[in-house]
Amino acid sequence: MLVYISTYLIAALILEVIRRNMKAPLFIRTRLKHFPWKLNYSLGWWGTDEYLAAVTAGSFLLLIVFTFWVAFGSSISKLVGWGLWAIISISSSVLFIRYFKLIPKLLANIWWLTLLTALIAIGIGQYSSILADNFIVSYTRTDAGQFPAAQKAIGVVISVFLWTFFASLILGILAFGAFVILNILAQSSVDPLKHLRLPPQFGRGYKPGRSEIRFRSLRMIVLGGPFFTFLSLLYMWEFPLTHADEGLQETLVFSSFHLHPRDCAIPGMPQGARAALISEKQAVIAIPEAKGYVFETMPCDVQSTRVLEEEAAKRLKQDDYF
Numbered sequence: 001m002l003v004y005i006s007t008y009l010i011a012a013l014i015l016e017v018i019r020r021n022m023k024a025p026l027f028i029r030t031r032l033k034h035f036p037w038k039l040n041y042s043l044g045w046w047g048t049d050e051y052l053a054a055v056t057a058g059s060f061l062l063l064i065v066f067t068f069w070v071a072f073g074s075s076i077s078k079l080v081g082w083g084l085w086a087i088i089s090i091s092s093s094v095l096f097i098r099y100f101k102l103i104p105k106l107l108a109n110i111w112w113l114t115l116l117t118a119l120i121a122i123g124i125g126q127y128s129s130i131l132a133d134n135f136i137v138s139y140t141r142t143d144a145g146q147f148p149a150a151q152k153a154i155g156v157v158i159s160v161f162l163w164t165f166f167a168s169l170i171l172g173i174l175a176f177g178a179f180v181i182l183n184i185l186a187q188s189s190v191d192p193l194k195h196l197r198l199p200p201q202f203g204r205g206y207k208p209g210r211s212e213i214r215f216r217s218l219r220m221i222v223l224g225g226p227f228f229t230f231l232s233l234l235y236m237w238e239f240p241l242t243h244a245d246e247g248l249q250e251t252l253v254f255s256s257f258h259l260h261p262r263d264c265a266i267p268g269m270p271q272g273a274r275a276a277l278i279s280e281k282q283a284v285i286a287i288p289e290a291k292g293y294v295f296e297t298m299p300c301d302v303q304s305t306r307v308l309e310e311e312a313a314k315r316l317k318q319d320d321y322f
Contacts, residue, residue, distance in 0.1 A: 003072040007065060052095040053221040059087045060228070085232065092225020093171075099222045100178065120166075128158040135248055140295040146278045150255040157251055161240065168237075172230035179223045249292040257286050264300035277302065 019026040028040045046054075063084045066076045097103060106113065132154035136144040144151055240247070257274035261267075264275055264283050272288040283300035286293040 003069050003074055006072070007068070049095060049098055049218065052091050052098070053218050056088055056091045056095060056221055056225045059084045059091070060225075063088070088225060089229045089232075092221070092229060095222055096175075096178075096226050099218075124159055124162050125155070128155045128162065131155075131158050136252065139249065139252070139293075140284050140297075142278055142284055142295075142297065146284075147252065147256040147276065150252045153251050153255040154248055157248065161244075165237070168230060168233040171226055171233075175223060175226040175230055179227070246292045249286075253286045253293060257284075259283070261285055263303055264298070265303055266298055266300070275300070 015026065025040055027037045029036055030038050063081065066081060066084070070076055129151070132151050133144040135154060136142070136147055136150060140147070253274050257276040259275040259277060261269035261273050261275050264277075264285075266275070266283075266285065269285065270288060274286045275283045276286070277283050277300060278297075281299055281301070282297060285296050285298055287296065
């Protein structure tokens with residue numbers, strides 16, 4: 001109950017601050033019977049950018065409120081948080097692209113950007129293949145060519161990882177560069193009337209008009225949305241970086257270890273152990289441990305399907321099978 005009361009008080013405080021800074025009443029009366037009051041604000045002049053900005057700001061406020069609730073012990077589904085984060089990221093990115101007209105600029109320079117992207121893709125692909133081979137050899141102590149499917153799968157995982165990392169890095173650079181250009185270097189950011197002092201009868205000084213407030217608010221959302229996305233992505237990188245080895249080991253085992261140790265007549269293996277045949281008489285066994293797997297090369301005598309079925313039937317007849 002405390003969290004709901006706190007939320008109500010914060011919302012009331014925000015409305016009171018807005019009311020005190022408005023030159024007109026915040027709510028006005030209507031002639032409707034069931035809705036006698038309405039917000040004294042018109043959305044008729046709003047365009048696509050304003051709606052995207054409103055969605056971004058509203059989702060961000062909801063995310064703050066739900067974070068506040070979780071801090072006080074309330075249970076909120078993680079899907080709600082991820083959904084709000086996705087809405088903020090997508091809407092702010094679209095708004096950023098529209099505000100700076102990036103698509104026309106991209107089309108005007110499409111030829112050299114395509115060439116640059118192709119070169120980067122080739123470089124990332126080669127680097128991912130090298131890292132995949134190095135990972136397989138360092139863990140299995142076997143030639144990486146013995147696991148062609150794992151080579152491709154791990155290479156794809158590393159490529160996706162690198163592309164995502166560079167995309168988030170470029171997003172942060174663009175957001176920071178836009179902030180510097182618009183708020184520090186641009187002439188429009190230096191308001192000649194900002195420090196103007198008026199006579200007492202006209203007020204304490206220059207006060208921005210409604211159009212200027214709208215312009216500044218939109219610019220703040222345009223710059224703040226991508227920057228928030230960049231910071232949240234930096235925080236999210238902690239999980240994949242700390243669990244990268246475990247994930248790549250799981251990819252390796254899933255891609256190339258398709259046999260069970262009993263298929264090679266290797267007894268005494270724990271549950272979850274898998275085997276990959278590397279020659280007629282040898283196999284690499286993936287033995288699960290606390291974090292990931294231990295890989296050992298052992299002799300392998302491949303059993304036929306009939307032999308395996310007979311052994312399974314014998315185990316079922318044992319009194320201590322269960």
